[in-house]
Amino acid sequence: MPGRTPVLSVRGLSVRFLMPGGRRVAAVTDAHFDVAAGECLALIGESGCGKSVLASALLGLLPANARTAGRALLGDLDLLAADERTLSRTVRGRLVGLVPQSPAAHLTPVRTVRSQTQETVSALTGVRGRAAVRAAARAAADRAAFPADHLDRYPHELSGGLAQRAATALALVGDAPLLLADEPTTGLDRALVDRTVDELRRHVDAPDAAGGTGRGLLMITHDLAAAERVADRVAVMYAGRLVELADAASFFGTPGPRHPYSRGLLQALPDRAFAPVPGMPPELGDLPEGCAFAPRCPRASAACAALPATVGGLACHHPLPGDDGEAPSPTASSTEDIRA
């Protein structure tokens, strides 16, 4: 969102995994994006495209064999350069609230929601004294629309939807300026998906503790319908690179996605063409030279053997037109042309 100060500024973020035998897996390569206060950016892509690795990098939760490059600025703090002490004391929970993929696994099974919420309040806020902590925990549950009469339940006694709200309540306790939701709707049915993302949206729009412009939300998802419902902007990831960054309304509406991969993903939806993108994504440990989408791309040409630069959020030598409503039929050239 132009004009607003970003909550999060990611510049040239790359993540490599060093594997036994000297192999390197290029999980994320040269990612650039911002998330502003009061804005939701949805990061979408197929499983294994690197989007969850990007989330782990922002939280300092990468395994020991990972190497990062670039910057991820949260105010003045570079999340990639921060040490574990800073990450655990000031980042996780306080500056970045994590809404996890499987809330049931995120909650401690042997303790009630109330006791976990109170503990989080004590750990992350200045609230002291039994009654005050209790009240703050109730308020946090309330903000996440978690019913007060379920606070004394254990995680396994909650439905999927309530477990998701309990986890969201914990993520909101620290009033972090950035919320990071990692596949928050996986395995939920459509009604619950809608409710979960609507609630996330509410937290984006609600003023923060200082009465400011709300929180930034980075939502990582493979659920395009959920992204369409909640996002202001969309970032599409393919084989570790952001290939398109676009306004959600024009991406899901007119003129539609401009990168051939994004176009293919949307056309796979059952209320669109219901046609898969042919083939499968490449291995991140064995990426081709040039555009990684070329072997599956209907628009590929000889030019695509060179890596496309990112221009205006778009990394493609032959993007679809962005002004008129109709997409032209893709050129019939195939991968043979590239290798020829």
Add this chain to the structure above:
Amino acid sequence: MLELRSVTAGYARKAPVVHGVSLAVAPGEAVGLLGPSGCGKSTLARVAALLHRPDAGTLVLDGEPVRRWRHRAPRAQRTAVGVVFQQPRLSADPRLRLADLIAEPLRATGRREEAPRRVPELAAAVGLTRDLLGRRPHEVSDGQLQRACLARALVLRPRWLICDEMTAMLDASTTAALVAAVEDYRAATGAGLLAVGHDHTLLHRWCDRTVHWDDLSDAVAGEEGLVTPSPVTDGS
């Protein structure tokens, strides 16, 4: 026909999750069963796949009532039904390479010698490349593993296919690819399909007809005096 007649089933006798449900799938037909999470539709799918013995009611497969379940079911009935579940990691032996995973039902039925021909054929049909066949489940993505699980369900050429939330964890492109693989198989063999899920848009697009879980119970005016309790919905 695959007929579920007044099936009651669950995990505790006193609290069945399926109450007097009837549903029939005609040969070659694709029926979508819609319902919210936790309503009992997966349990019904397990009954239809001969994996869960109902407490009451009957499953009739091509005119033959099913009397034995799971590994005790007669081979002819067991092999007539293929099944794919929501979570491939829970239904795939982590020690098996994908090629052996796909061939598992052949080995279990003494038809091991068909594997060298059938496995590559099916791998191509579900879009798995040759190098993936040599990997174990932890070395592939959820989508790739689910492709292998679908190939395994098809390896004995079942006349009936049960897909229980087969694509719920998958991205749009993998979903469309798996559905296309199922439809190619059905077009070639005339197999019938029961697809269970919660995604209206998907099941409407995929199936010949869809039925909603709430409309299936026939016990409301049941002679046994059963009253249909409302299905257990997600209580949030």
